[in-house]
Amino acid sequence: MEKIDKLDKIASVLGEKKKIALICHINPDGDTVGSALALYTALNKLNKKADVFSSDELSPKLKYLPFSDRFNISREIKYDLAIAVDCGDKGRLGVMSEIFDAADTKMCIDHHKSNTLGSDYSYIDPSISSTAEIIYSVLKKINGLTFDRDIATLLYAGMLTDSGCFTYPATTAQTLKIAAELHACGIDAADIAYNIFKKKTKNAFELEHRVLSRTKFFAENRIGIAVFFLKDFEETGTGQEDTEGLVNSIQSIDSVTAAVAVTEIDALHYRVSIRTKEPADASDIAAVFGGGGHRLAAGCRVGGCLEDVLEKIVKAAKDRLD
Numbered sequence: 001m002e003k004i005d006k007l008d009k010i011a012s013v014l015g016e017k018k019k020i021a022l023i024c025h026i027n028p029d030g031d032t033v034g035s036a037l038a039l040y041t042a043l044n045k046l047n048k049k050a051d052v053f054s055s056d057e058l059s060p061k062l063k064y065l066p067f068s069d070r071f072n073i074s075r076e077i078k079y080d081l082a083i084a085v086d087c088g089d090k091g092r093l094g095v096m097s098e099i100f101d102a103a104d105t106k107m108c109i110d111h112h113k114s115n116t117l118g119s120d121y122s123y124i125d126p127s128i129s130s131t132a133e134i135i136y137s138v139l140k141k142i143n144g145l146t147f148d149r150d151i152a153t154l155l156y157a158g159m160l161t162d163s164g165c166f167t168y169p170a171t172t173a174q175t176l177k178i179a180a181e182l183h184a185c186g187i188d189a190a191d192i193a194y195n196i197f198k199k200k201t202k203n204a205f206e207l208e209h210r211v212l213s214r215t216k217f218f219a220e221n222r223i224g225i226a227v228f229f230l231k232d233f234e235e236t237g238t239g240q241e242d243t244e245g246l247v248n249s250i251q252s253i254d255s256v257t258a259a260v261a262v263t264e265i266d267a268l269h270y271r272v273s274i275r276t277k278e279p280a281d282a283s284d285i286a287a288v289f290g291g292g293g294h295r296l297a298a299g300c301r302v303g304g305c306l307e308d309v310l311e312k313i314v315k316a317a318k319d320r321l322d
């Protein structure tokens with residue numbers, strides 16, 4: 001009951017405000033972009049001024065999404081309302097935190113377990129598989145709004161991204177019901193799945209092949225770690241956006257309960273992406289290094305030389321698997 005009241009409140013605040021900024025998290029994924037653009041499309045249909053912002057450029061696959069060319073067009077700083085979409089903390093807003101800070105009213109719509117972003121209104125539910133699924137529920141509360149093919153495509157893409165094509169445990173009967181309703185709006189589900197989830201360049205395939213072949217295993221093969229070096233990107237002509245998905249390949253190994261992808265930022269700094277199987281909690285492992293995320297998918301940054309970084313990660317993971 002309380003959740004429903006809160007959704008009503010979020011929807012009514014959206015109804016009151018006229019000039020609204022929607023801000024995605026850094027390294028934007030299909031959930032933050034799909035969610036922000038679905039809101040953007042809906043608010044435009046309601047004749048409001050909405051702008052979408054992202055600190056980082058969208059990866060090529062996300063440019064498949066309708067209105068993905070609308071990011072960072074406005075030079076405005078001052079908004080009636082700024083909404084942090086799918087973003088658990090201030091740092092994740094990147095340089096766009098300036099717009100969030102300057103807004104008269106701040107709102108946060110998110111599903112990260114470790115959300116520390118302060119705001120006037122928030123709807124945070126870590127039990128929901130994607131922020132897009134929450135946005136669906138918010139938009140359903142707005143009178144007079146009909147879902148068109150674009151809104152449905154954007155929400156579906158967000159849901160697909162964060163539910164791992166409806167395979168992760170947070171996928172519920174409600175998730176699938178919403179997906180069915182969006183499907184009925186005339187979306188091309190196969191095309192969305194291919195473009196957002198499966199499609200990769202041959203260079204990205206070569207990067208994956210090279211990095212996967214060096215995967216190291218620890219703790220009786222329960223922990224698998226692969227490292228992306230800067231030279232791997234240089235030599236294969238790939239970038240950060242091509243690292244997605246590799247950790248899931250390690251995760252699919254039957255003995256593995258914690259799969260880790262480590263990406264070199266420079267010789268002494270590494271970005272770490274962690275996937276776990278129940279009952280291991282990825283966000284607990286990431287929290288050791290000041291990171292966060294979800295129960296089964298989390299991330300952090302770890303400093304030091306690679307050897308030390310790997311040792312620290314293995315220890316942190318092992319302590320939480322036993």
Ligand SMILES: [Mn+2]
Pocket residue numbers: 031032086111130131162
């Ligand atoms: Mn998300």
